[in-house]
Amino acid sequence: MFRTATAIFAAIALTGCATANTSQRVPGEVLEGGSYEYTPEAEVARGSRKTERQIAGSSARITDPALVGYVEELTASVSGDFADELRVYLIEAPAFNAGILPNGAMLVYSGMLLRVDNEAELAQVLGHEFGHYYEKHGLKRQLRSANTEGLANTVGLAVGGLGHLAAAVVGKSALQSYSRSQELEADIVGLEVAADAGYDPNAAIQLWTNLQAEQAASSNEKARERSAKTKSARYDTHPTSTARIAALRKATAKLPTRPTGTNAAEYRQRIRPYLTRWYEAELMTRDYGSVLALVERKRGFGEDLGVLGYIEGAAYALRREPGDEALAMAAWEAAKQHSDAPAFLQGDLAELMKTMQAAVPKDLKGKDRKAKDKSATSNTTP
Numbered sequence: 443m444f445r446t447a448t449a450i451f452a453a454i455a456l457t458g459c460a461t462a463n464t465s466q467r468v469p470g471e472v473l474e475g476g477s478y479e480y481t482p483e484a485e486v487a488r489g490s491r492k493t494e495r496q497i498a499g500s501s502a503r504i505t506d507p508a509l510v511g512y513v514e515e516l517t518a519s520v521s522g523d524f525a526d527e528l529r530v531y532l533i534e535a536p537a538f539n540a541g542i543l544p545n546g547a548m549l550v551y552s553g554m555l556l557r558v559d560n561e562a563e564l565a566q567v568l569g570h571e572f573g574h575y576y577e578k579h580g581l582k583r584q585l586r587s588a589n590t591e592g593l594a595n596t597v598g599l600a601v602g603g604l605g606h607l608a609a610a611v612v613g614k615s616a617l618q619s620y621s622r623s624q625e626l627e628a629d630i631v632g633l634e635v636a637a638d639a640g641y642d643p644n645a646a647i648q649l650w651t652n653l654q655a656e657q658a659a660s661s662n663e664k665a666r667e668r669s670a671k672t673k674s675a676r677y678d679t680h681p682t683s684t685a686r687i688a689a690l691r692k693a694t695a696k697l698p699t700r701p702t703g704t705n706a707a708e709y710r711q712r713i714r715p716y717l718t719r720w721y722e723a724e725l726m727t728r729d730y731g732s733v734l735a736l737v738e739r740k741r742g743f744g745e746d747l748g749v750l751g752y753i754e755g756a757a758y759a760l761r762r763e764p765g766d767e768a769l770a771m772a773a774w775e776a777a778k779q780h781s782d783a784p785a786f787l788q789g790d791l792a793e794l795m796k797t798m799q800a801a802v803p804k805d806l807k808g809k810d811r812k813a814k815d816k817s818a819t820s821n822t823t824p
């Protein structure tokens with residue numbers, strides 16, 4: 443039982459050692475064989491390569507060719523002529539997140555893959571990241587900064603979302619955010635390229651609506667407050683979900699064609715091998731309200747009921763509020779009737795509950811508490 447959660451936790455903690463320290467080249471420095479010509483653009487390119495190397499070397503990187511190839515193919519279909527310029531990196535981390543470097547290195551989190559319901563929604567997210575690249579948002583942001591000297595050391599990934607996890611992958615100095623108008627611009631590009639690729643543009647609206655609902659159910663008070671105000675406290679420049687949805691509605695109405703493709707069943711089949719592992723990682727954020735809301739929504743598709751029931755029970759078992767242990771038992775009893783339930787649900791369930799509770803202490807201390815404040819859905823702005 444619980445075979446992967448600890449391993450994932452360890453992997454995330456380990457990657458925290460990654461930092462952005464490298465030797466800094468002095469502008470105009472004379473190199474062997476000729477002079478080094480300093481330009482801000484060259485510095486941004488150098489910084490991008492450096493950050494990309496950190497991402498590529500992360501122990502949280504998913505390298506399964508089947509899954510990586512699938513996301514790459516979809517990225518290619520929304521980026522058209524630019525496909526050759528983009529490189530996709532999948533990272534296993536419980537956060538709704540994605541990002542792109544000015545050099546076309548794209549970062550896709552498993553927490554995002556878990557939450558989207560179909561290929562059309564994933565196409566929107568990948569299209570949005572491509573939009574940042576196409577509009578050169580990362581480069582523009584870098585070049586605007588007052589001091590371009592040593593720029594290579596500050597080039598990073600604009601990610602909205604789980605800052606501490608992204609930092610664990612690429613180093614804190616590599617994190618930055620786009621402006622509100624750049625986010626909306628990327629949304630529109632995403633909408634258009636996904637529609638061109640044949641995907642239902644309503645998927646973007648559905649995706650943000652789902653995320654808002656999950657955030658409203660969060661165990662994290664700050665996330666709930668943000669959801670109520672539909673305003674991000676940490677990234678004030680980011681569009682609120684409500685503003686985002688309104689803008690997407692307007693843009694959807696203007697599209698010349700509105701295709702209806704979603705490929706929902708195929709999408710679920712693609713991520714199925716990872717479900718247990720990814721949901722267990724979500725439990726490690728201790729945002730049980732969010733996990734329970736997510737499981738309940740996914741149950742609506744009528745598939746994966748054994749895994750979803752196992753996770754539902756585990757969320758109750760770990761939350762430990764009055765009545766939760768009975769709810770956990772009931773969820774597991776129901777789950778084990780389904781053929782996809784983990785085999786250990788056929789064993790002693792009381793023992794399972796004890797083992798699980800011993801593995802994940804109820805109370806958080808110090809660093810863990812800080813991490814919880816930034817749990818999976820606390821900020822959902824790729």
Ligand SMILES: [Zn+2]
Nearest residue numbers: 625628823824
């Ligand atoms: Zn964005």
